[in-house]
Amino acid sequence: MATNPADTPNPASTPSTPLYRRLARRLQERIDAGAYPAGARLPSEPELSAEFGVNRLTVRQAVAELERAAVVEIRRGVGTFVRPPAVRVSIAVDPRSQRFDLGSVHAALPEAGREDSAADGEFVVAAPPVTGTAEDAEAARQLGRTPQELSRVDSVIRLGGRARAASSYWVPFGPLPAELVRPGRPGNLVLDLARTAGVELEYDWRAFGAVGADLADAELLDVPPGTALLVREGVSCTPDGTPALYVRRRIDGSSARFVLHFRER
Template sequence: MPNHRRTSPRYLQLARLIQERIDAGEFPAGSRLPSEPEMCAEFGVNRLTVREAVAELERAAAIEIRRGVGTFVRPPVARVSIAVDPRSQRFDMGSTHTSLPDSTAGQGMDVQETITAALPAGTATTDEEAARHLGRPVAVLSRVESVFSIGPESWGISTYWMPSALLPRELAAPGPVENLVRTLADSAGITLEYDWRAFSAIGADIGDADILGVPAGSPLLVREGVSCTPDGEPVLYVRRRIQGERARFVLNFRAPGPPLPQTPASPA
């Protein structure tokens, strides 16, 4: 077995070698990896090394261990592409409708946002942070929790804070919502503009991990920010968490042009 890094533990060397074979298509998605004895014989390592290598690949989400069946290569992860048009970022139009599967396998799946809870803001650290961002007392704020899914899978969690006086009836109870931001703006008779947006990464806490069906500590991409009225009054603070391996933000700096002309194939 080649040593990619002389200082790397032997199990990491083996894990990298197996990953390289997966990337090269030698072990395609859905295929079963060789058994422990087979890998021991092929690579000249002991069972403990094989088990540690397999555990490392499982943590990296490259493989799936099915107890009593075998170890299988996981299919590529389908990503959500969230389109961000820098030319029109003055207005907050809501973002769920721009979240679309970025893979052939995901095409045709419905994007759905569902409110799971609407309640007064309390004493949680996130409630106090929202109050600071909005420049209002916690006592006058409401918090709306939602989950958005693509097909049968939950892909992200959103938490919105807004003045309770502006919370419309449509957002005050659990259920599907077509576009929460537009519903809020239309009900209040206001136009919402972006004040700021920030991006960061965190490990999933137990609550988010349970909703998303991932292990606690899994990487989540966080997009948060404040939206305000045209005169600059903060109205909405949102904190959205998306599975890190399943999302990317795409900045489109130019308008889509006409399709390029097709060049006829040259005769052989």
């Protein structure tokens, strides 16, 4: 017997909730309960339409809603399949003892329990000129310099065989050595930039936020434009407090998390 998705009470639904969204929530509940496990193919549009007593457009809108939420994957001409749960790497941060800026690669996978991969690490993408974009202007403001005094290098961090983060670094010196900014060069750019400047870097501040992936980051991280990215930005300074590096790191929010440890480990 056909059932309307509005017939079953849902605490997240209200009378004004669109029918397709109520149906999407019913399907989400089935997925969460294991009725449609990871990798399973959802019933077809006609089957769902008949079961829930709604038209096919409503079903199509509901499935599109689940796709936007990264719950299902639509394979054109094949069907709609439940995505496996996101696997997240853990980036450990000890707020009591982390003083020296060692970069984020060295401790990026403390809990992953996997063998190291030669394809993992941080890799230079480009060294774009500092031209006065909004990001360049913010870096100049944070470092107390003019954009013309700064050098920039961009990188991607690969962990577990895939791109996890895109980073941009600005430093108040240059030009940077050609080998340091060679595209594809592996390394730890925080330490490499500190060595180039002949300084030791300490954390000044770090902040966390979120943005939607723009076209450039979407391409680097192989995610759809608009995907939620965690943003970790901040300034590192020399021991006397002089700002010496501004970093803006964008991390695929579906595959990473930050873990703060407040007790000795």
